[in-house]
Structures are given as structure tokens and as C-alpha cells.
Amino acid sequence: MQARRFITGCLLATAAVVCVVAVAPAAAQQPQAAQHAGEYSQADIQAGSVVYSLQCSQCHGPTGDQVGGIDLRSGRFRNNVSNDDDLRRIITNGIPNTSMPGRKLAPAELTAVIAYIRNMRDFNTTVVKLGDTARGRTLFEGNGCAGCHRIGTTGSRIASDLSEIGGSRSPAAIQQALLDPSSMMMPINRPVRIVTKEGRTVNGRRLNEDTFTLQLLTDQEQLMTVQKSDLKEFTILKTASMPSYKDKLGPQQLSDVVAYLASLRAGGRGGAGGRQGGPPPGR
Amino acid sequence: MRRRLLLVLLLATMVPLAMQAQVTYDRLLNAAKEPQNWLTYSGGYSSHRHSLLTQIDQNNVKRLQIAWVLQGDSSLQNFEATPIVADGVMYFTQPINDVVAADAKTGRVYWLYRHNLPPDIKPCCGSVNRGVAVLGDRVFYGTLDGQLIALDAKTGRELWINTVTPNYADGYSLTMAPLIIKDKVVVGVAGGEYGIRGWVAAFEPATGKEVWRFNTIPGPGDPNHDSWPNKSWENGGGPVWLTGSYDPELNLTYWGVGNPGPDWNPKQREGDNLYSSSVIALDADTGKLKWHYQFTPNDGYDYDSVQVPVLVDMNWRGSPRKLMLWANRNGNFYVLDRTDGRFLLGKPYVKVNWMSGFTPNGRPMQTPQPTGMPTFPGNQGGTNWYSPSFSPRTGLMYIPIWDNYGSIYAPQDATHKPGQVFGGGFPRPVVPVQGAPATPTLRRGAINNWTEAVSNGAVIAIDPTTGDRKWTYYMTDVTDSGVLSTASDLIFTGGREGYFQALNARTGELLWKMNLGGQMAAGPMSYQVDGRQYVAIASGRSVFSFALPE
Numbered sequence: 019m020q021a022r023r024f025i026t027g028c029l030l031a032t033a034a035v036v037c038v039v040a041v042a043p044a045a046a047q048q049p050q051a052a053q054h055a056g057e058y059s060q061a062d063i064q065a066g067s068v069v070y071s072l073q074c075s076q077c078h079g080p081t082g083d084q085v086g087g088i089d090l091r092s093g094r095f096r097n098n099v100s101n102d103d104d105l106r107r108i109i110t111n112g113i114p115n116t117s118m119p120g121r122k123l124a125p126a127e128l129t130a131v132i133a134y135i136r137n138m139r140d141f142n143t144t145v146v147k148l149g150d151t152a153r154g155r156t157l158f159e160g161n162g163c164a165g166c167h168r169i170g171t172t173g174s175r176i177a178s179d180l181s182e183i184g185g186s187r188s189p190a191a192i193q194q195a196l197l198d199p200s201s202m203m204m205p206i207n208r209p210v211r212i213v214t215k216e217g218r219t220v221n222g223r224r225l226n227e228d229t230f231t232l233q234l235l236t237d238q239e240q241l242m243t244v245q246k247s248d249l250k251e252f253t254i255l256k257t258a259s260m261p262s263y264k265d266k267l268g269p270q271q272l273s274d275v276v277a278y279l280a281s282l283r284a285g286g287r288g289g290a291g292g293r294q295g296g297p298p299p300g301r
Numbered sequence: 302m303r304r305r306l307l308l309v310l311l312l313a314t315m316v317p318l319a320m321q322a323q324v325t326y327d328r329l330l331n332a333a334k335e336p337q338n339w340l341t342y343s344g345g346y347s348s349h350r351h352s353l354l355t356q357i358d359q360n361n362v363k364r365l366q367i368a369w370v371l372q373g374d375s376s377l378q379n380f381e382a383t384p385i386v387a388d389g390v391m392y393f394t395q396p397i398n399d400v401v402a403a404d405a406k407t408g409r410v411y412w413l414y415r416h417n418l419p420p421d422i423k424p425c426c427g428s429v430n431r432g433v434a435v436l437g438d439r440v441f442y443g444t445l446d447g448q449l450i451a452l453d454a455k456t457g458r459e460l461w462i463n464t465v466t467p468n469y470a471d472g473y474s475l476t477m478a479p480l481i482i483k484d485k486v487v488v489g490v491a492g493g494e495y496g497i498r499g500w501v502a503a504f505e506p507a508t509g510k511e512v513w514r515f516n517t518i519p520g521p522g523d524p525n526h527d528s529w530p531n532k533s534w535e536n537g538g539g540p541v542w543l544t545g546s547y548d549p550e551l552n553l554t555y556w557g558v559g560n561p562g563p564d565w566n567p568k569q570r571e572g573d574n575l576y577s578s579s580v581i582a583l584d585a586d587t588g589k590l591k592w593h594y595q596f597t598p599n600d601g602y603d604y605d606s607v608q609v610p611v612l613v614d615m616n617w618r619g620s621p622r623k624l625m626l627w628a629n630r631n632g633n634f635y636v637l638d639r640t641d642g643r644f645l646l647g648k649p650y651v652k653v654n655w656m657s658g659f660t661p662n663g664r665p666m667q668t669p670q671p672t673g674m675p676t677f678p679g680n681q682g683g684t685n686w687y688s689p690s691f692s693p694r695t696g697l698m699y700i701p702i703w704d705n706y707g708s709i710y711a712p713q714d715a716t717h718k719p720g721q722v723f724g725g726g727f728p729r730p731v732v733p734v735q736g737a738p739a740t741p742t743l744r745r746g747a748i749n750n751w752t753e754a755v756s757n758g759a760v761i762a763i764d765p766t767t768g769d770r771k772w773t774y775y776m777t778d779v780t781d782s783g784v785l786s787t788a789s790d791l792i793f794t795g796g797r798e799g800y801f802q803a804l805n806a807r808t809g810e811l812l813w814k815m816n817l818g819g820q821m822a823a824g825p826m827s828y829q830v831d832g833r834q835y836v837a838i839a840s841g842r843s844v845f846s847f848a849l850p851e
Binding site for chain 1: 375376377378397420421422423424426427428718721722724727732742743745746747748749750751752753754755775776777778796798800814
């Protein structure tokens with residue numbers, strides 16, 4: 019029910035181009051949910067969260083991203099899942115030779131858990147204002163964000179690629195990242211500074227690390243692996259170089275940028291133009 | 302002349318027969334006398350995972366190379382089995398539930414037994430199996446659909462299947478390597494996340510007929526039944542999913558018991574919840590309980606006491622004593638007297654804040670953390686089922702650990718329904734970015750998205766006389782690999798990063814490593830064929846065996 023209320027709320031608020039979002043803020047803009055907008059009742063989503071907790075969360079985790087290569091919140095699956103019938107089939111039959119077993123759920127439970135999976139990204143998220151995506155895009159470009167971040171084929175790669183950020187982060191998380199970037203910087207993405215034994219200094223963004231090696235993307239956008247034993251210095255920075263936009267953007271501007279970033283999803287349909295190219299939805 | 306020729310021919314034909322003798326109980330009992338073989342899951346009844354072979358030593362280990370690789374062919378699940386080697390033949394399970402017999406020298410397969418699983422199995426935490434047991438000319442193992450199976454060791458032919466737990470769809474499964482004790486095959490049941498009622502049971506090797514069964518959750522009328530309120534015992538969990546140990550002199554067999562159910566809501570089952578999160582000592586002939594020690598009473602943290610019991614005879618405070626060493630998932634290292642379960646020492650080996658110390662009789666003084674605050678160690682524990690090792694040469698115990706790892710618990714009421722997870726509120730790891738999807742609850746996959754922010758893996762050496770760490774070998778990523786020590790003072794261990802590593806057992810110094818490319822979630826072992834020592838471990842989807850150049 020709340021999802022429908024949201025749609026109504028948006029229509030009423032069209033003049034102000036601002037929606038107050040509690041649940042499913044941009045369901046209609048998300049490729050996986052676009053086919054299903056309005057199909058799921060809040061009661062099903064709520065009931066599905068309980069089924070999910072009992073039947074699925076042990077492996078998939080509370081946020082649906084615990085199994086490698088699968089992110090239920092973003093509609094990212096290893097197997098071909100193009101519609102709810104595919105989901106229904108996989109949940110019921112399982113996937114042979116994997117740890118995904120079949121679940122004999124009652125029809126109502128099955129409907130509910132699919133409703134939840136299709137909406138879990140935004141379930142119980144903090145209330146944030148979503149402004150105008152087109153204005154948000156203009157602000158994003160005007161504030162030099164592309165000097166570090168890439169969207170589609172535009173912008174630098176030295177900070178995180180934001181092309182699909184709306185599919186993996188809630189609007190609240192995006193807003194928090196704009197206000198306090200360091201608090202939301204993923205540990206794996208932390209900036210690193212290395213000095214080799216030969217005295218060469220390299221700055222970059224950490225991509226992966228093990229006991230003996232470090233993988234990074236340098237600030238010259240070069241993929242690089244170094245042996246830690248070859249380094250004279252290796253520093254992992256815990257503060258982001260990105261400034262806080264708390265005092266740089268007004269409330270309306272902030273909600274516009276959040277709306278723009280939240281609209282960026284796989285498939286490039288998000289926002290006012292979104293990104294170009296990239297993998298098709300439902301890959 | 303002809304008679305002599307016949308004798309020579311007879312002797313020649315007898316050589317291979319003598320090489321592949323039956324694996325008798327007497328051989329299992331004296332496994333240390335034949336270090337060329339690896340006859341039980343942990344390498345012997347005392348579960349030291351220590352090899353007496355010394356061909357590979359600290360000087361030449363740098364020249365170690367891959368002797369052979371055998372790729373599993375049926376599943377992408379974790380490969381958790383420790384191979385058994387008997388007289389040049391290696392037996393192991395490959396995911397999901399197949400048994401392989403291969404030449405231990407070349408890795409070439411003699412036979413393969415496949416077990417088809419029904420679609421409605423309920424493995425809690427991955428479709429895994431940790432290996433087989435051998436006795437006589439038979440191989441025994443358990444399956445995710447609750448079957449105990451005996452195979453002909455020479456052909457892989459199925460001799461019998463016993464459905465030891467028919468209710469697999471309710472969450473009962475077998476994942477451990479069985480343990481042979483005398484004329485019995487002993488195995489326990491997994492499924493603690495499904496509100497099962499756990500057990501350990503012994504079966505006849507010839508027929509599969511059950512001889513005894515010990516329920517880890519006492520029923521009405523049994524001692525300690527009152528440690529469970531109301532009917533909570535019926536779904537109390539207490540699984541047994543890792544191979545135990547055996548003291549033939551005491552005729553006691555020791556088993557670690559897993560978490561109570563629901564996992565994370567202890568208020569739903571107020572009481573000690575015996576014998577969950579405990580070690581139990583059972584009479585090997587009857588299965589009767591001799592003693593127990595509970596590591597985590599009323600466990601609300603999923604601190605399964607499913608670790609390998611390490612049995613050591615050594616001086617304790619000046620007198621020889623039969624000890625049990627135990628690095629528990631709850632973050633404490635314990636020394637118990639294994640004759641009666643008396644608590645001798647308990648000391649944290651990682652950061653611990655769920656308890657503040659012990660009463661004189663070894664009961665932890667619990668300190669539940671405020672709502673929303675982290676508990677250390679976290680849900681996966683300071684260690685888990687990853688095999689530790691004890692070296693009688695160094696007197697040190699070697700433990701794979703997760704350092705500085707915590708979880709935030711959020712208990713919820715749970716209703717038990719057969720076949721459904723009976724959790725009671727899923728905990729989450731302590732991470733700097735809450736709600737960020739790239740920091741998952743469990744760390745899986747090729748990219749270390751947890752990093753040092755959540756935890757580092759390590760192997761530590763502990764002096765059992767004090768519980769103090771002697772050295773730490775840090776890894777960047779967490780580890781699920783077991784540890785092997787050898788009489789050359791070498792330590793072998795793997796990890797999630799795919800490196801197989803040899804360390805100096807006295808200092809923890811890295812002596813050799815090789816990137817195998819796949820996560821190691823099994824215990825290494827060592828064996829010898831035709832005078833050549835091998836070290837083997839499963840990595841990714843394959844078994845690797847290493848040796849010095851010929």
C-alpha cells in the first residue's frame with residue numbers, strides 16, 4: 019500500500035517536483051522494478067520480509083548481497099532472472115549443484131517473498147527528500163563531481179564509479195555520503211599512498227588487497243599490482259579527499275543531487291539521460 | 302629351483318597385497334607408528350594434526366612444488382574435506398556428496414562414487430562435506446540427506462546405506478567425517494540453525510545398524526533437562542558437525558556440541574541449555590555421558606563449540622596429566638582435565654567482551670553488551686571448525702583465528718517451523734559503513750571487501766601452560782583453513798586468499814608460499830609414498846599435493 023501511496027504522493031507533488039519518500043522512492047525508475055511498478059502490496063512486502071528472514075537470509079544475508087555475484091537488492095543474479103516467474107521457479111526448485119535449495123513455500127509466501135525481494139532495497143529506509151533529477155544532474159556536472167567520479171562514459175575513474183549507485187545505495191546513504199563522505203567511504207575503496215623501494219610515489223584507490231600484494235587504480239587511472247615486499251611505505255588513508263557538501267549545497271540542491279544519483283541504475287535508464295552503454299538490465 | 306621361483310613369484314605378488322593391508326582398529330590406534338599414512342580426519346585419535354614425517358624441512362621447503370592436482374568435477378561448493386591416505390590410496394569427498402579414491406602419488410582416480418541429493422535438503426551454511434573414515438576394506442561417509450553410506454574401498458561399490466536421520470527436509474544433515482572407534486562408526490548430525498535436536502551415534506560397520514545414540518539435548522527425565530524452559534528443548538539445536546577425538550585408555554570419546562536454537566535469542570530459552578556449546582565425553586562402548594563442560598551457557602552468539610578436541614598428555618603445574626586443549630569459537634583458549642572435565646585454564650586468545658572472566662569452577666561471567674553495541678568475537682567466532690594443530694616438539698598449539706572481529710546482535714522472537722531457519726535475529730558485523738551493500742555480513746568472493754576494517758585472519762601459536770600467544774602470523778583476509786604441523790617444525794596453512802604457506806613452527810616466520818588461486822577451507826595433511834613425502838590440501842575446487850623435486 020505504501021508503494022501506491024508514494025506514486026500518488028509524487029503526482030500530487032509534481033508542481034513542487036519533490037517527493038517525500040519512505041518506501042520504494044524510485045521504483046518506477048529501476049529497471050527490475052519498472053516491470054512491476056504498483057504490483058506489490060505493502061502487506062506482501064511486509065510479509066515477505068518475514069519469509070525472507072526465515073528462509074533466505076541465512077545465505078543471502080539481511081541485505082541480499084552475501085552470496086558472491088548476487089545482489090538481490092539491485093536485481094543482480096547469477097542466473098537468468100528476467101521476471102517474477104523466473105524468481106518463482108528458482109525459489110521453488112533451487113539451482114542444481116549449488117547451495118541454493120528449493121523451498122516449498124505456500125503460494126502466498128512465495129508471492130510475498132518475491133514482493134519483498136523486488137522492494138528490499140528501499141524497505142525501511144530513512145526518509146529523505148528526492149528533488150528533481152535533471153537539476154541534480156546539472157548540479158553534479160556544475161560542481162566538478164566528474165573530476166573524480168565517473169558516470170557512464172563520462173568523468174574520471176579515480177573515485178568510485180557512480181553509474182549504478184542508485185541500484186546499490188539507498189537515497190539516505192547517498193545523502194549521507196554527500197554530507198559526510200569519509201563516514202560512507204567503503205574500506206576497500208580507501209585512498210592509498212605507496213612509496214616503492216626505488217623511491218617512486220604512487221597515489222591511488224585500493225581495489226583489492228591480500229597478505230602479499232595490493233591492487234589499485236592509480237590517480238593516473240592505471241591498474242597496478244604491487245608486491246608489499248617491494249614497498250618502502252604503504253599508507254591507507256581513512257579520510258576521503260571528497261569535500262562535504264553540507265555547506266556547499268542548499269537543502270533543495272541536495273535533494274536534487276540525491277534524486278539524480280538515486281536514479282542511476284543498471285541499464286542506463288536513470289535520470290535525465292543517465293549513463294550511456296554498459297550491461298543491459300537483468301544480466 | 303622351480304620351488305624357489307614359485308616362492309619369488311609368490312613374494313612378488315604379495316608385495317602390493319601387503320602394501321594395501323586392511324585398515325584395522327589396531328592400525329588406527331597406533332597411527333603414529335605409520336606416519337606415511339593419514340588414517341583419520343585429524344591424523345590420529347588425539348587429533349594433533351601433526352605429521353612425524355621430516356623429509357620436507359625448514360631448509361628445503363622453499364623447493365616444494367606441486368606433485369599433482371585433482372580437479373573436482375561436480376560442484377562449486379567449498380571443498381572442506383581432509384583426505385585420508387591408507388597405503389598409497391587417497392580417499393576424500395568432493396562437493397557436494399561424492400567420494401573419490403585416487404592414487405596418492407599421481408592423483409589419478411581409481412573410482413568415483415556419486416550420491417544424488419534430493420532437491421529439498423537443508424544445509425545450513427553451504428553444501429559441504431568434510432571427508433570419510435576407513436575401517437577394514439570399507440569407506441564410510443555421511444550425506445546432506447541424512448544417509449550414512451559404506452563403500453567397498455577397492456571398487457567404490459555401495460555396501461549399505463542407512464538413513465540415520467530421515468528428516469533431512471527439516472534441516473538434519475551429515476557433514477562431518479565419521480570417526481571409527483573399535484568396531485563402530487561414530488557420526489553426529491548438523492542443522493543447528495533449523496531447531497533440530499542434535500545427536501552423536503555409533504553404527505555397526507558391517508551393517509549400518511545403530512549401536513548407541515546420545516541426544517545432545519536431554520529429554521524429559523534425563524539429567525539437565527531442566528536447563529531448558531518449557532518445551533524449548535524440542536528444538537534446542539546442539540548439532541554435532543565436526544569429527545571428535547578418542548582416548549583409548551579412558552575409553553572416552555570427546556565431541557564438540559554446537560549452538561542452541563534459536564541461535565541469537567537466548568531469552569527465548571532461559572537456562573544453561575545443556576549440552577549446547579559444550580564438550581561432551583562419552584563412553585565409547587555405550588554412548589553414556591561421562592562428563593561435560595559448557596563453554597558458553599545460554600549461548601546467544603552462535604558460539605558453536607564445534608572445534609576439534611586436542612588431547613595432550615603433559616605436565617600440568619608439576620604433575621603429569623591428561624589434558625584437553627580447546628580454542629573455542631567464543632574467543633577463549635581452554636585447558637581441561639579430560640578424565641573428568643575439570644576446568645584448569647581459560648584465557649582469551651582474541652578480543653573478548655561477552656564475558657569478563659571465570660568463576661573458580663570455570664563458568665564464564667557473562668557481560669552482555671548494550672543494544673547496538675558490538676560483541677567480540679563476532680558471530681563467526683575467534684575461530685570456528687578450522688582444524689588446529691598441536692606439536693609435541695614445540696609444545697605449542699596452532700590456531701587459525703579471526704582477529705578483532707565483532708558483531709552487533711539484535712535478538713528477535715523466533716517461531717520454530719520444521720525446515721525453516723530458527724535464528725532469532727540475524728547479527729551483522731561491525732563495519733565502518735552501516736548499510737553499505739559492499740560490506741556484506743559474510744565475506745565471500747575474490748575481492749577482500751571487508752579489509753582490515755572488519756577483521757584480519759591469522760595463525761597464532763599458544764603456549765598451553767599459560768594460554769599466552771607466542772607468535773602471530775597475520776593474513777590480510779580472514780581464514781577458514783586448518784593448520785598442519787610437522788616434526789620438522791613446519792606449519793602448513795592456507796586461507797581465503799589462495800596462498801598455501803609454510804611457516805617456522807617456533808617463530809611464525811614465513812618460509813614458503815604458493816598461490817593456488819582458490820580459497821582453502823580444509824585442513825592440510827601429510828603422507829608418504831615410495832619414500833617421498835607429500836603435503837596435501839583442497840583449494841578452490843581441487844585437491845593439491847606437494848612434494849620436493851624428485
